[in-house]
Amino acid sequence: MSQSLRKPEIIKIARREGRVTVDGLVDHFGVAPQTIRRDLTELADSGKLERVHGGAVLPSTTTNIGYSERRELNQAAKVDIARVCAAQIPNDCSVFLNIGTTTEAVAGELLHHQGLLVVTNNINIAMILSQNPSIEVVVTGGNLRRSDGGLIGDLATQTIRQFQFDYAVISCSALRENGDLMDFDIQEVGVSKTIIAHSEEVFLVADGSKFERKAPARIASMAQVDLFVTDLPLSPACASFCETSGTKVLYA
Amino acid sequence: MSQSLRKPEIIKIARREGRVTVDGLVDHFGVAPQTIRRDLTELADSGKLERVHGGAVLPSTTTNIGYSERRELNQAAKVDIARVCAAQIPNDCSVFLNIGTTTEAVAGELLHHQGLLVVTNNINIAMILSQNPSIEVVVTGGNLRRSDGGLIGDLATQTIRQFQFDYAVISCSALRENGDLMDFDIQEVGVSKTIIAHSEEVFLVADGSKFERKAPARIASMAQVDLFVTDLPLSPACASFCETSGTKVLYA
DNA sequence: CTAAAAACGAGCAAAAACGAACATTTTTAC
DNA sequence: GTAAAAATGTTCGTTTTTGCTCGTTTTTAG
Numbered sequence: 001m002s003q004s005l006r007k008p009e010i011i012k013i014a015r016r017e018g019r020v021t022v023d024g025l026v027d028h029f030g031v032a033p034q035t036i037r038r039d040l041t042e043l044a045d046s047g048k049l050e051r052v053h054g055g056a057v058l059p060s061t062t063t064n065i066g067y068s069e070r071r072e073l074n075q076a077a078k079v080d081i082a083r084v085c086a087a088q089i090p091n092d093c094s095v096f097l098n099i100g101t102t103t104e105a106v107a108g109e110l111l112h113h114q115g116l117l118v119v120t121n122n123i124n125i126a127m128i129l130s131q132n133p134s135i136e137v138v139v140t141g142g143n144l145r146r147s148d149g150g151l152i153g154d155l156a157t158q159t160i161r162q163f164q165f166d167y168a169v170i171s172c173s174a175l176r177e178n179g180d181l182m183d184f185d186i187q188e189v190g191v192s193k194t195i196i197a198h199s200e201e202v203f204l205v206a207d208g209s210k211f212e213r214k215a216p217a218r219i220a221s222m223a224q225v226d227l228f229v230t231d232l233p234l235s236p237a238c239a240s241f242c243e244t245s246g247t248k249v250l251y252a
Numbered sequence: 253m254s255q256s257l258r259k260p261e262i263i264k265i266a267r268r269e270g271r272v273t274v275d276g277l278v279d280h281f282g283v284a285p286q287t288i289r290r291d292l293t294e295l296a297d298s299g300k301l302e303r304v305h306g307g308a309v310l311p312s313t314t315t316n317i318g319y320s321e322r323r324e325l326n327q328a329a330k331v332d333i334a335r336v337c338a339a340q341i342p343n344d345c346s347v348f349l350n351i352g353t354t355t356e357a358v359a360g361e362l363l364h365h366q367g368l369l370v371v372t373n374n375i376n377i378a379m380i381l382s383q384n385p386s387i388e389v390v391v392t393g394g395n396l397r398r399s400d401g402g403l404i405g406d407l408a409t410q411t412i413r414q415f416q417f418d419y420a421v422i423s424c425s426a427l428r429e430n431g432d433l434m435d436f437d438i439q440e441v442g443v444s445k446t447i448i449a450h451s452e453e454v455f456l457v458a459d460g461s462k463f464e465r466k467a468p469a470r471i472a473s474m475a476q477v478d479l480f481v482t483d484l485p486l487s488p489a490c491a492s493f494c495e496t497s498g499t500k501v502l503y504a
Numbered sequence: 505c506t507a508a509a510a511a512c513g514a515g516c517a518a519a520a521a522c523g524a525a526c527a528t529t530t531t532t533a534c
Numbered sequence: 535g536t537a538a539a540a541a542t543g544t545t546c547g548t549t550t551t552t553g554c555t556c557g558t559t560t561t562t563a564g
Contacts, residue, residue, distance in 0.1 A: 018264070019257055022521080032543050037522070052255035053521065053550060123391065126375060130398040139375065139403055141393035141411040146382045151391055155414075159393040159407060256551085274511080284553050289512070305511065305560065 006031075006039055011048055014058055021055035077207045077231045080252035082106040085169060085205050085229045088250075091115050093166040096195055097125050099150035099188060100171030102205045104128065110135070119163055121156045121191060123149040145185075152187040157194045168199035171206055174215035179222035179241040182215035192219045201226045208232030222247050258283075258291055263300055266310055273307035329459045329483040332504035334358040337421060337457050337481045340502075343367050345418040348447055349377050351402035351440060352423030354457045356380065362387070371415055373408045373443060375401040397437075404439040409446045420451035423458055426467035431474035431493040434467035444471045453478045460484030474499050 006029055013028075014020045025036045044051040050059040082105035089095060092115035097103050099122045107125040110116065111132050118129055121140040129137045140159035142151030170192055172181040181204065183189050196202050196219075204225045222228065222238075223245035231252045234242065242249050258281055265280075266272045277288045296303040302311045334357035341347060344367035349355050351374045359377040362368065363384050370381055373392040381389045392411035394403030422444055424433040433456065435441050448454050448471075456477045474480065474490075475497035483504050486494065494501050 018260060021257065033521085034523085034544080035542055038542085041523090050255070052257055054257050057255070057257065057260050123375060123378060126396050130396060130401075133398065137396035137398075138407065139391065139393055139396055141391055141407070144378055144382060144389035144391055146385065146389075149382075155390065155393070155411060159411075162407075285511085286513090286554075287552055290552085293513085 007043060010039060010043060014049055014056065019055060019057040020049075024055070077252070078102045078105040079108075081205050081207060081229050081231055082109045084250050084252045085203055085227075086110050086113070088203065088227060088229075089113065089116075089167055089169075093117075094119070094163070096120065096160070096163070096165045096168040096170075096199060097122060098168070098170045098192060098195055099145075099148060099152075100205070101148075102171045102207065103169055106169050106205060119160070119165065121151040121160075123151065142191075143187075150188065152185065152191055154190075156191045160191065160194045160198055163198055165195075165199040167201045167203060168195045169203045169205060170195060170219075171204065172210065172215075172219055174213040175206060175210045175238075177211075177235060177237050179238060179245070181219040181222065181225075183217045183219050184215045186217045189217045189219050196220055196224055203227045203229065205229050211235070211238075221245075256291060258288075259295060259300075262291060262295065262308075266301055266308065271304075271307055271309040272301075276307070329504070330354045330357040331360075333457050333459060333481050333483055334361045336502050336504045337455055337479075338362050338365070340455065340479060340481075341365065341368075341419055341421075345369075346371070346415070348372065348412070348415070348417045348420040348422075348451060349374060350420070350422045350444060350447055351397075351400060351404075352457070353400075354423050354459065355421055358421050358457060371412070371417065373403040373412075375403065394443075395439075402440065404437065404443055406442075408443045412443065412446045412450055415450055417447075417451040419453045419455060420447045421455045421457060422447060422471075423456065424462065424467075424471055426465040427458060427462045427490075429463075429487060429489050431490060431497070433471040433474065433477075435469045435471050436467045438469045441469045441471050448472055448476055456480045458482055463487070463490075473497070 010020060010025060022033050022036050022040070026033050040049065040051055040056045043049040044056060047059065049056040078101060081102055085106050086109035089110065091113050094117040097107055097118060097120040103122065104124055107128045110118070111129070114134050116135045117138065118135055119138045119140065120126055121142055123139070123144065126137050126139050129135050140151055140156045142156035143153040145152055173184045174182040176182060183192065202225050208231050222242060225247050227248045227250065228242060229250045229252060233251070234249065262272060262277060274285050274288050274292070278285050292301065292303055292308045295301040296308060299311060301308040330353060333354055337358050338361035341362065343365050346369040349359055349370060349372045355374065356376055359380045362370070363381070366386050368387045369390065370387055371390045371392065372378055373394055375391070375396065378389050378391050381387050392403055392408045394408035395405040397404055425436045426434040428434060435444065454477050460483050474494060477499050479500045479502065480494060481502045481504060485503070486501065
């Protein structure tokens, strides 16, 4: 059997069994192990399978690999920030939580709150909060961004416009010295702007590393933020900007 | 973490049984306890499982016990139905998938399609489909129903009204002999009605057990369904109703 | 509470699997 | 038919995985 006939069958077997072994395929096709290895390597390169020692498996959980790695990044700091932020939010109020790993950490800390109405455009946050039956969870519509489970686009802003929140917890991709909140995705910027416009109190959560990063799209100015929770001390320039604009700063 | 052929299967067993033991896995795979321990330790490190003395359990965050049990119910039939249904949907079109375990199975089968725009009010479906980068996933807004990850209420219908779908795949809680589709939740009924009104072709997926159940709210009549995919033969009364109303019936 | 039993993790050597390079066979083009 | 190209098989040094020993920690029984 030639290669062109082997590969589809390998995939078929993998789909049925969930996995394939080099030995098993050697028996099945009657060819040398090296040949099977070549097949598997090529199938893995083209994304059809995932290579493992001894064989290959279906690429199942690989979806948000980049994301889950990023989530690990600075996780301790994020949880500390989240705890401080959650402590500023009372029971029995309405809260918006937007996209971001730090915001997700806030969701985790909010699990012990009671009587919240939480609206979110982050599918992971919806999953997290569904554990607490005393929290009503509303999900905005939107296009699903696979990289991080965010819902963005016009549908998201449409939904948000129908609410007025007591609190909004937002994050951003980068922070500039002059107090501008920046983001990578222009579609997300529209969502964030709408959130700010429809919230009484705006909380920004961002760890210190955000000051070292650059992003192209401007969401808002720190002046529109009521509370900024972070982990590392602000630069003098940024601290004085917050002072002037009346933005309260808390350190985790 | 280094991959292994065993790990996906360990997770599968853990999902099914709720827990795994070192001894049980040693028997299952025919390897040394030390090897299983290594696997479990690594799975625990990456958050897939939670290590306990003597084995491992599912992490507390991924419980949803009642739901996942119900999902197992009649699973084989659901997958068969899903496969037949998915085969009727071409590539490069727009599809709506609504709440339901059978509908979720359809989502799994649609993973191999290309160029779809899928809109759903089921958060689990959004998660499933995010694995295929060639499918654009749009989530409707709505109140999150924790029991099954469904998004319901006015926000959901609002979103749906903005689309016109090539195909809609819907399910229901119960089916009556006279061809009425019934549901438990009145809020979901509104969503389902809107879906039907905004779709060119309506596919109903429901296993035979739905005929034995009762539900209070009427969604629609079988006459509004273009294709009904099920597993068991219909009663003569129902079959003749489908005949008269022009509803095509396929058996898995 | 104490002691025995079971389970655990670290380190190490053996075994299995791996990939690269090259020889050989099969297919394809002319 | 031949020659080039592609696929396959073989060899061998390297990497990864696995099983074993042993001292430590956790659970269980009394």
